[in-house]
């Protein structure tokens with residue numbers, strides 16, 4: 001069994017640790033975080049700051065980035081890989097994941113999520129609590145699918161986009177890079193890069 005270092009000990013880090021715990025795969029789990037007052041989270045030690053990950057490679061061969069910001073998360077994952085860490089895919093034991101789906105490195109699938117046939121999910125994504133990703137969806141790197149989001153079949157989501165809590169995206173819809181889909185939106189049209197969209201049906205609120 002390997003040891004796992006989690007970068008980020010905030011709320012998201014806690015859930016990441018519990019997902020890792022549910023996999024029964026790690027001998028030792030510890031956190032790095034920039035809050036010097038944090039010593040323990042969920043009973044796991046906070047052993048240093050995030051940019052000190054280099055120091056812990058000998059003991060923790062595996063490392064996972066638990067940072068909500070899509071861009072930062074992806075940048076750190078790439079740095080960890082360059083340094084020689086193994087960046088795992090974390091999948092909670094209470095999920096339904098099709099055997100024909102592909103899920104990238106540094107991506108986490110939270111409790112209650114459902115991923116159906118022939119889905120492709122990139123690196124550094126968050127597939128959050130009780131969300132569903134239906135057949136043939138393609139989700140690029142660094143995307144966050146928030147709690148309670150539902151994607152119909154064959155949806156495309158570009159790099160770094162964030163689908164906020166409770167949004168629904170109809171089947172065959174294409175959403176570009178760095179798009180924010182506001183909470184509760186219902187997306188029934190395609191949208192290109194760098195926009196905030198929201199409402200029912202979703203419309204462009206502003207350019208990002």
Ligand SMILES: CC(=O)SCCNC(=O)CCNC(=O)[C@H](O)C(C)(C)COP(=O)(O)OP(=O)(O)OC[C@H]1O[C@@H](n2cnc3c(N)ncnc32)[C@H](O)[C@@H]1OP(=O)(O)O
Nearest residue numbers: 128146147163164165180181182183184185196198199205
């Ligand atoms: C486990 C977890 O907690 S995971 C994290 C879950 N969290 C989420 O999913 C985040 C939910 N938050 C949202 O949806 C937010 O509204 C965000 C992040 C999309 C707002 O993004 P920002 O770029 O900061 O937009 P900002 O707050 O400046 O709002 C811009 C406009 O959009 C409007 N707007 C914001 N959210 C929504 C919404 N959900 N639906 C419709 N309009 C909205 C605002 O009222 C504002 O309108 P105005 O210009 O007329 O005043």
